[in-house]
Each structure stands twice: as structure tokens, then as C-alpha cells.
Amino acid sequence: xxIKMTKASDIKSSEITPKAVFDDRRRFLKTxxxxxxxxxxxxxxxxxxxxxGRRKKLIGIEPSKWTQKSVGEKLTDYESVTSYNNFYEFGxxxxxxxxxxxxxxxxxxxxxxxxxxxxxxxYSYEDxxxxxxxxxxxxxxxCVEAWSMVxxxxxxGLADMFKRFGPKNDAKYVAFETLNDxxxxxxxxxxxxxxxxxxxxxMDEAMNPLSFMAVGLYGEELPNQNGAPIRLVxxxxxxxxxxxxIVRISFTKTQPPTSWNMSGPREYGFYSNVNPEKSHPRxxxxxxxxxxxxLKRPSLxxxxxxxxxxxxxxxxxxxxxx
Amino acid sequence: xxQDKLIQRVLKPLVWMLCLAPLLGLAGLAYTDGMTAxxxxxxxxxxxxxxxxxxxxxxxxxPLKIVTGWAGFTRFRRLLGLFAFFYAVLHLLxxxxxxxxxxxxxxxxxxxxxxxxxxxxGAFIILAVLAATSTKNTIKKLGGKNWNRLHKWVYxxxxxxxxxxxxxxxxxxAEPLFYAGFLALLLIYRWxxxxxxxxxxxxxxxPAAL
Numbered sequence: 001x002x003i004k005m006t007k008a009s010d011i012k013s014s015e016i017t018p019k020a021v022f023d024d025r026r027r028f029l030k031t032x033x034x035x036x037x038x039x040x041x042x043x044x045x046x047x048x049x050x051x052x053g054r055r056k057k058l059i060g061i062e063p064s065k066w067t068q069k070s071v072g073e074k075l076t077d078y079e080s081v082t083s084y085n086n087f088y089e090f091g092x093x094x095x096x097x098x099x100x101x102x103x104x105x106x107x108x109x110x111x112x113x114x115x116x117x118x119x120x121x122x123y124s125y126e127d128x129x130x131x132x133x134x135x136x137x138x139x140x141x142x143c144v145e146a147w148s149m150v151x152x153x154x155x156x157g158l159a160d161m162f163k164r165f166g167p168k169n170d171a172k173y174v175a176f177e178t179l180n181d182x183x184x185x186x187x188x189x190x191x192x193x194x195x196x197x198x199x200x201x202x203m204d205e206a207m208n209p210l211s212f213m214a215v216g217l218y219g220e221e222l223p224n225q226n227g228a229p230i231r232l233v234x235x236x237x238x239x240x241x242x243x244x245x246i247v248r249i250s251f252t253k254t255q256p257p258t259s260w261n262m263s264g265p266r267e268y269g270f271y272s273n274v275n276p277e278k279s280h281p282r283x284x285x286x287x288x289x290x291x292x293x294x295l296k297r298p299s300l301x302x303x304x305x306x307x308x309x310x311x312x313x314x315x316x317x318x319x320x321x322x
Numbered sequence: 323x324x325q326d327k328l329i330q331r332v333l334k335p336l337v338w339m340l341c342l343a344p345l346l347g348l349a350g351l352a353y354t355d356g357m358t359a360x361x362x363x364x365x366x367x368x369x370x371x372x373x374x375x376x377x378x379x380x381x382x383x384x385p386l387k388i389v390t391g392w393a394g395f396t397r398f399r400r401l402l403g404l405f406a407f408f409y410a411v412l413h414l415l416x417x418x419x420x421x422x423x424x425x426x427x428x429x430x431x432x433x434x435x436x437x438x439x440x441x442x443x444g445a446f447i448i449l450a451v452l453a454a455t456s457t458k459n460t461i462k463k464l465g466g467k468n469w470n471r472l473h474k475w476v477y478x479x480x481x482x483x484x485x486x487x488x489x490x491x492x493x494x495x496a497e498p499l500f501y502a503g504f505l506a507l508l509l510i511y512r513w514x515x516x517x518x519x520x521x522x523x524x525x526x527x528x529p530a531a532l
Contacts, residue, residue, distance in 0.1 A: 076359075079359070080359035083358065083359060084358050084359035084360060088493065092491070092493070092495050092496070092497075094358050094359075094360070094363075094364075095358055145492075147360055147363070190496055191494065192493040192494055192495055192496075193493050260492075263492075263493055264492075264493075279435060281435075281436065281437070282436060282438070282489075282490070282492075283436075284428065284431060284432065284435070284436075286428075287428070289360070289362070289363075291359045291360055292359070294362075294420075294423075295423060296423075
């Protein structure tokens with residue numbers, strides 16, 4: 001990783017007007033003018049600026065083979081990726097996470113690693129991340145609600161991180177947990193789900209080259225509403241599998257319980273691989289709306305990552321193991 | 323100004339404007355990019371929620387009349403009910419025309435496979451029938467008693483609307499429960515009032531039986 005030496009005379013990054021704000025100044029003026037008229041006051045707080053000033057560039061990022069070119073699609077713009085989120089810990093509305101995660105301070109952060117593993121313990125964020133080189137990975141992201149994005153994540157291959165923990169042969173699954181802290185996570189004051197949020201993968205899924213531990217997006221640290229400071233990304237599964245703000249990683253012998261499966265076992269299975277053939281009681285999964293587009297497009301088996309992942313599910317009845 | 327004129331010339335136009343305010347609000351949100359990154363979904367949910375709000379407001383009229391003793395409230399019931407139907411029409415149109423883009427095959431699959439959509443359409447059909455029979459002429463044609471009986475279906479529509487909303491959301495979310503709780507409160511109030519009336523009637527007839 002590059003170490004950047006700073007001189008006292010250097011412009012601090014916090015002093016530089018973020019590009020988005022600069023580009024957005026016209027809209028800001030428009031918004032401000034309307035606010036001045038008292039038009040729909042309150043509802044037009046310019047949400048797009050909530051992030052500004054906190055955005056931190058990550059340095060020393062290496063490219064990976066998962067580039068925008070390899071996906072072959074336009075990136076979903078930063079605004080949409082960071083203002084349209086399902087993160088029920090901060091409220092159930094799509095814009096709630098942006099609003100209510102604003103003051104969430106993810107640092108210092110630590111992650112407990114336990115279970116069937118050679119090197120258990122409490123790892124600080126720095127312990128987890130610093131030994132690795134950060135990678136850029138552009139992945140499709142498909143929500144179970146039939147919308148999707150293309151996101152340039154920054155992070156670490158999950159297998160690389162796990163190799164340092166040394167999972168034992170008995171470790172057949174891995175369980176993840178999100179922070180449970182209603183004082184800091186407003187949405188947890190209501191029992192929409194049984195907190196803490198839990199997710200899990202089969203060991204071979206976790207070690208698949210696609211599985212990714214993200215610490216950033218668009219070359220910057222993860223915004224709070226996207227699961228700061230560290231989250232999972234499994235692009236061939238529905239978005240809810242990509243658990244956010246992880247505080248615990250447990251290696252287990254048996255299949256761990258997962259939040260949405262506990263809440264609605266008929267609707268959400270343990271695997272939750274993107275599967276347009278398997279219709280969901282609430283949403284047909286045959287199509288999806290890419291954020292920013294008008295017409296829906298057909299959804300792809302394994303969200304288009306069949307080449308990398310299909311072999312893990314050979315011989316499994318996907319109607320039963322959904 | 324007489325009460326009738328006050329209602330006709332001041333209150334009715336005022337309520338009309340209030341009923342159209344959500345559309346103005348929508349225009350404001352559209353102008354300020356306030357419709358989220360998924361405006362089609364946002365529009366659909368926004369219109370649906372307003373349909374439900376107006377439906378519950380129409381159901382609030384009788385309790386309000388009883389509590390305040392002002393009979394003038396009933397003059398606004400049809401207006402609110404028709405606005406509930408108006409927003410329900412827009413809500414449905416946004417689903418058919420924007421979300422599904424007139425893909426009738428997919429719409430049909432949704433209708434038979436996704437229970438919350440079946441329930442929603444049921445509530446919509448009830449509202450359509452009630453809206454179609456809301457004129458003074460139909461009241462005359464059907465007779466007050468029959469018309470009243472038909473329009474009791476509004477409770478079923480209210481229940482259907484709340485259920486539709488609850489089933490659409492993932493997990494146990496607060497907003498749909500709030501709407502359902504409000505509907506329950508209105509119904510409990512009416513029921514208690516009905517019991518009280520019954521007791522009063524029984525009290526009056528009891529001495530005669532002696």
C-alpha cells in the first residue's frame with residue numbers, strides 16, 4: 001500500500017470542494033432558491049450533500065479482472081448507489097439510511113473472529129484490512145426487490161482474508177453478524193427483524209474468488225449507509241446476503257441461521273442465489289429494473305456469474321435450495 | 323353567511339385544494355430530485371399511500387361527527403371517498419403503465435401469484451363500484467337502505483387496502499401497522515357507539531314491556 005507523506009502546506013483533502021458538490025452547484029442553487037420560497041419546506045433538505053465533507057479517498061487500490069469493461073455495463077451513478085439503500089438498521093425507507101446513518105461513526109471498529117478457526121480473536125479494522133492490497137471490483141448488484149445496480153466496490157477477496165484466520169477442516173459454514181446497537185442504529189429500536197442481522201455462506205461459497213469484503217466504493221471509504229466500515233459482497237446472490245457493518249465472523253460446523261430466512265422461510269432461503277426461474281411470493285424474479293433505466297430487463301441466472309459459481313450447486317435442486 | 327353557504331363556498335374549495343396537495347407535493351419532489359433513485363417505485367408507493375390516507379379520512383367522518391356533534395362533516399364524505407378512488411386509479415395506472423409497462427402477461431402472473439396484488443385489486447374493484455354508485459341518482463334508484471348496505475363494503479376496501487400495504491412490505495414494518503391500527507380504532511369506536519345506541523334503545527323499550 002502506498003504511504004502518502006503530507007506536508008503542512010498541502011491542501012487538506014477536507015478543504016477541497018468535492019467534485020460532486022462543485023458539479024452540483026446549479027442544482028444546489030435551484031434547491032436553495034426553492035427552500036427560500038418555503039416550498040415544501042423540510043422535504044427538500046438536499047440529501048445529496050449529506051455525505052460531503054466525510055468522503056475519504058482510499059489509496060493504493062489495484063485493478064482486478066472484474067472491471068467495468070468485463071461487466072460491459074454502465075456504472076450506476078454515485079448518487080444513486082449512496083442514496084437508495086436497504087439497510088433496515090437505519091430505517092425501512094430507501095432514503096432512511098442516508099438520513100439516519102449520517103452521524104454513525106464507524107471507527108474505531110473491531111470484528112470478533114471465532115468458531116472453527118486457527119487464529120480466533122478480536123481484530124481491529126486496521127488488523128483486518130492493512131495487511132492486504134485493496135482491489136477495485138465492478139460487480140452487478142441485484143436486490144430481491146427486483147431492482148439492480150452496477151457498483152465499483154473497493155476491498156479484499158474474502159478468501160485472502162479468511163486464509164489469515166485459518167479455518168479448520170471442521171468449518172463447513174461461516175456466519176456473519178452486523179453491529180447491534182440501537183443507540184447508534186436508529187432502526188434497531190423497532191423489531192422489523194430479529195437483531196442482530198445475520199447472514200451466512202457455505203465454506204466453498206465464502207472461498208469462491210467472487211466473494212468480496214468491501215471497505216469502499218467509487219475509490220472512497222464506504223459511506224455509512226452502504227455498510228461502513230466493512231461489508232460482504234456476493235454478487236451472484238440477492239443483495240440481502242451481502243451483510244453490512246460486520247462485527248462478527250464465526251466459522252461453524254452446521255448451517256447458521258440467517259435473518260431473512262428466520263423472518264420468512266417461504267420467501268428467503270439460505271442460499272438466495274439470483275434465479276429468474278424461481279418465482280418469489282412477492283416479486284417475480286424473471287426481470288429487474290436497473291436503477292436509472294425505465295424498462296425492466298431479464299434477470300440472469302446467478303446474476304450473470306454462472307461461469308464462476310454454477311459448479312458449486314451442481315446436483316442441487318434449486319427449487320428446494322433457494 | 324349561512325352554514326350551507328360556508329360549506330359550499332369556503333370549506334369545499336379548501337378541502338378540494340387539500341385533496342390535490344399531494345399532487346403538488348409530488349411535482350415539488352420531482353423538481354428537486356426527491357423521488358429517490360427509483361422514481362417509478364417511489365411514485366407507485368406515494369400514490370398508494372395517499373389512496374389509503376383518503377380512504378381512512380372518509381371513514382373518519384362519522385366518528386368526527388359523533389365526537390364534535392357537527393353534522394356538517396358528512397358533507398365531505400363523498401368528496402374524500404372519491405379522492406381515495408382517484409389516487410387508487412393513479413396508483414394502479416402507475417403499476418400498469420410504468421412499473422409493468424402494459425405487459426399484460428406479467429400483470430396477469432402477478433395477479434394470480436402475488437397475493438398482495440390480488441388483495442389490492444379486490445379493494446380497488448370495491449372502490450370503483452362505490453365511486454360509480456356515489457351519485458344522488460343512484461341513491462334514489464337503489465333506495466337509501468340498499469345503498470347503505472352496498473356502501474358498507476367500504477370497510478372491506480379499507481381492510482383490503484391495509485392488508486395490501488402490510489403484505490407488500492418486507493418484515494414487520496411500522497407504517498402498515500400504523501394504518502391498520504388506525505382503521506381498527508375507527509371500527510372499534512363505531513362498534514362501541516353502536517352498542518351504546520342499542521342499550522339506549524333497550525332502556526327505552528324496557529318500561530313498555532312491563
